[in-house]
Amino acid sequence: xxxxxxxxxxxxxxxxxxxxxxxxxxxxxxxxxxxxxxxxxxxxxxxxxxxxxxxxxxxxxxxxxxxxxxxxxxxxxxxxxxxxxxxxxxxxxxxxxxxxxxxxxxxxxxxxxxxxxxxxxxxxxxxxxxxxxxxxxxxxxxxxxxxxxxxxxxxxxxxxxxxxxxxxxxxxxxxxxxxxxxxxxxxxxxxxxxxxxxxxxxxxxxxxxxxxxxxxxxxxxxxxxxxxxxxxxxxxxxxxxxxxxxxxxxxxxxxxxxxxxxxxxxxxxxxxxxxxxxxxxxxxxxxxxxxxxxxxxxxxxxxxxxxxxxxxxxxxxxxxxxxxxxxxxxxxxxxxxxxxxxxxxxxxxxxxxxxxxxxxxxxxxxxxxxxxxxxxxxxxxxxxxxxxxxxxxxxxxxxxxxxxxxxxxxxxxxxxxxxxxxxxxxxxxxxxxxxxxxxxxxxxxxxxxxxxxxxxxxxxxxxxxxxxxxxxxxxxxx
Amino acid sequence: xxxxxxxxxxxxxxxxxxxxxxxxxxxxxxxxxxxxxxxxxxxxxxxxxxxxxxxxxxxxxxxxxxxxxxxxxxxxxxxxxxxxxxxxxxxxxxxxxxxxxxxxxxxxxxxxxxxxxxxxxxxxxxxxxxxxxxxxxxxxxxxxxxxxxxxxxxxxxxxxxxxxxxxxxxxxxxxxxxxxxxxxxxxxxxxxxxxxxxxxxxxxxxxxxxxxxxxxxxxxxxxxxxxxxxxxxxxxxxxxxxxxxxxxxxxxxxxxxxxxxxxxxxxxxxxxxxxxxxxxxxx
Numbered sequence: 063x064x065x066x067x068x069x070x071x072x073x074x075x076x077x078x079x080x081x082x083x084x085x086x087x088x089x090x091x092x093x094x095x096x097x098x099x100x101x102x103x104x105x106x107x108x109x110x111x112x113x114x115x116x117x118x119x120x121x122x123x124x125x126x127x128x129x130x131x132x133x134x135x136x137x138x139x140x141x142x143x144x145x146x147x148x149x150x151x152x153x154x155x156x157x158x159x160x161x162x163x164x165x166x167x168x169x170x171x172x173x174x175x176x177x178x179x180x181x182x183x184x185x186x187x188x189x190x191x192x193x194x195x196x197x198x199x200x201x202x203x204x205x206x207x208x209x210x211x212x213x214x215x216x217x218x219x220x221x222x223x224x225x226x227x228x229x230x231x232x233x234x235x236x237x238x239x240x241x242x243x244x245x246x247x248x249x250x251x252x253x254x255x256x257x258x259x260x261x262x263x264x265x266x267x268x269x270x271x272x273x274x275x276x277x278x279x280x281x282x283x284x285x286x287x288x289x290x291x292x293x294x295x296x297x298x299x300x301x302x303x304x305x306x307x308x309x310x311x312x313x314x315x316x317x318x319x320x321x322x323x324x325x326x327x328x329x330x331x332x333x334x335x336x337x338x339x340x341x342x343x344x345x346x347x348x349x350x351x352x353x354x355x356x357x358x359x360x361x362x363x364x365x366x367x368x369x370x371x372x373x374x375x376x377x378x379x380x381x382x383x384x385x386x387x388x389x390x391x392x393x394x395x396x397x398x399x400x401x402x403x404x405x406x407x408x409x410x411x412x413x414x415x416x417x418x419x420x421x422x423x424x425x426x427x428x429x430x431x432x433x434x435x436x437x438x439x440x441x442x443x444x445x446x447x448x449x450x451x452x453x454x455x456x457x458x459x460x461x462x463x464x465x466x467x468x469x470x471x472x473x474x475x476x477x478x479x480x481x482x483x484x485x486x487x488x489x490x491x492x493x494x495x496x497x498x499x500x501x502x503x504x505x506x507x508x509x510x511x512x513x514x515x516x517x518x519x520x521x522x523x524x525x526x527x528x529x530x531x532x533x534x535x536x537x538x539x540x
Numbered sequence: 541x542x543x544x545x546x547x548x549x550x551x552x553x554x555x556x557x558x559x560x561x562x563x564x565x566x567x568x569x570x571x572x573x574x575x576x577x578x579x580x581x582x583x584x585x586x587x588x589x590x591x592x593x594x595x596x597x598x599x600x601x602x603x604x605x606x607x608x609x610x611x612x613x614x615x616x617x618x619x620x621x622x623x624x625x626x627x628x629x630x631x632x633x634x635x636x637x638x639x640x641x642x643x644x645x646x647x648x649x650x651x652x653x654x655x656x657x658x659x660x661x662x663x664x665x666x667x668x669x670x671x672x673x674x675x676x677x678x679x680x681x682x683x684x685x686x687x688x689x690x691x692x693x694x695x696x697x698x699x700x701x702x703x704x705x706x707x708x709x710x711x712x713x714x715x716x717x718x719x720x721x722x723x724x725x726x727x728x729x730x731x732x733x734x735x736x737x738x739x740x741x742x743x744x745x746x747x748x749x750x751x752x753x754x755x756x757x758x759x760x761x762x763x764x765x766x767x768x769x770x771x772x773x774x775x776x777x778x779x780x781x782x783x784x785x786x787x788x789x790x791x792x793x794x795x796x797x798x799x800x801x802x803x804x805x806x807x808x809x810x811x812x813x814x815x816x817x818x819x820x821x822x823x
Binding site for chain 1: 543546547550551554687691692693694695698699700
């Protein structure tokens with residue numbers, strides 16, 4: 063079920079009413095409603111994959127309970143490894159099986175051996191990368207004795223399958239989310255109102271910004287061989303806004319929807335395109351995944367401790383794994399590697415933590431230096447998105463080669479045809495202005511003008527939203 | 541709750557605003573043009589898809605036949621959309637000859653989004669209302685939910701189009717003429733006609749019935765295809781099923797095509813002449 067679909071517009075109010083109708087009976091009933099709703103929400107795509115979620119839930123619940131009863135170090139480790147193997151095994155099979163088989167075949171063919179590839183027609187279950195990482199965080203935290211294992215199976219089931227964030231995050235930590243399902247939730251009008259504002263802002267980002275940019279980005283990327291440099295630059299910029307609007311829009315809707323049920327989720331985006339360097343960008347983009355890798359991979363590897371060489375190695379590992387997490391394609395690995403390369407100079411100069419605050423605090427405009435820093439970070443990020451968006455690494459290189467050929471024949475070639483492009487550029491500039499104005503807040507509806515802004519944004523959704531071609535959220539494929 | 545009410549009010553206000561603009565603006569498409577015509581005599585009306593819009597040079601046909609001609613071909617339109625155009629046209633005008641282009645559109649009876657989107661602002665018009673009720677599964681939503689009809693047809697009648705209508709921007713193609721010539725020649729993309737043919741087409745039967753009742757001379761024809769089109773024997777099957785069909789699908793050099801199924805301007809003019817001489821005795 064898509065957040066921007068009619069099905070969800072019917073589904074959400076129904077679950078909302080049911081959830082608060084049973085609130086007097088206690089949190090167990092509320093949780094039960096949420097589990098059923100989450101399974102319906104997920105099963106809407108393909109009910110068969112519900113079995114995977116249920117299986118993962120049972121395994122990690124049992125491992126958690128067993129860990130609480132076990133003090134023997136080796137046995138505890140074995141239990142943890144069971145959970146890791148089951149979760150990563152499922153992820154590996156559904157997401158990476160064909161990738162490894164294809165590459166294995168290619169390598170052997172290169173050396174002259176003929177191997178009959180055994181590729182399978184595997185459908186990737188929606189959101190598997192997200193809920194797998196979420197449940198893993200539970201067993202790892204229980205193993206580390208940071209969290210008491212839960213004995214409440216229903217609460218644990220909601221934690222694994224909570225529908226607002228089930229298919230594309232934010233990837234929650236058990237320590238933060240699970241305790242919220244232990245206690246009865248009372249309806250809080252202000253919390254629900256803030257949730258609704260976030261949903262509206264998220265819908266605007268998705269339906270107006272992302273889906274409109276998608277039309278252009280798709281068109282330009284599919285015809286890149288006949289596009290000039292300016293058009294290719296625009297294509298990359300449109301994709302940068304498409305993926306930002308799409309993913310941060312989804313996160314806002316997820317966080318907003320959760321608040322309607324009295325549940326707080328972690329922030330996933332903090333205006334990343336206003337970052338002054340790549341390190342700051344990664345503190346503001348897909349925060350739940352970055353912090354997951356930081357806590358469960360980077361720190362166990364040694365983090366920033368040890369020699370400079372080890373620091374560099376750890377950073378490279380994190381970025382490469384993060385790229386591979388996104389998809390079974392070399393394009394994502396190169397994308398991760400490229401970001402690691404961007405990060406290197408900051409790490410070597412010890413400047414990776416110099417921008418921890420918001421840019422231009424208590425000022426209306428940034429300084430020239432800040433502006434140039436933001437612009438250069440945005441352009442670097444946009445270049446790396448070319449790999450993320452392309453079908454193959456070769457295609458990405460060809461795209462960039464044409465982009466840097468500085469061929470401006472035909473000027474704004476793509477914009478010359480009678481389409482929405484000029485309006486889209488105006489729209490993006492207005493969007494950036496609104497984001498800049500509200501960069502220290504969660505959404506733009508915070509000051510005296512909030513009702514006026516709300517009306518404008520609703521008008522924008524109604525008149526500029528894309529309804530005829532409803533697009534899946536990009537991160538559903540991961 | 542306030543936000544939800546505000547949203548509903550905005551939906552209603554936008555619906556009223558869009559509809560008013562479309563009702564009061566100058567026609568920017570062929571359907572709007574039809575709705576604006578009253579008591580006119582059309583000697584020859586061409587109906588079909590882009591294979592009519594790109595192929596029939598209206599002014600050329602007009603000068604050859606010395607009869608008032610209009611090209612109502614619409615990109616992406618199907619027979620159902622042509623039926624609506626015909627119903628609207630005869631509602632307040634006189635029509636004497638209808639040239640209807642047939643090809644694989646014979647396989648479809650439903651309305652197309654591209655063909656009928658332009659009619660949605662005028663859904664309160666009786667002819668459009670009845671047609672929509674008859675053929676659209678989502679009639680109730682289109683008719684009763686404010687703004688729904690604009691939202692689901694946003695590429696055709698959404699914000700951009702309403703803005704241009706409000707500004708009075710002239711359309712690229714004059715709807716009162718209707719010829720949309722294509723330039724260039726690219727047959728890299730291949731096309732395919734269906735392998736099998738349907739038994740009947742209820743929409744074609746309805747068009748025939750209307751023409752018969754209104755004493756309108758109906759001429760059915762097939763426009764040319766290039767060598768990049770597969771399953772051309774489909775046209776033979778169609779001809780077998782409809783013996784009066786004028787089959788002009790073959791006999792054109794590939795250089796006269798814009799793409800596999802559409803002639804370029806040069807091809808369009810040659811075809812217009814050929815069609816005129818092929819039907820000279822019928823009109």
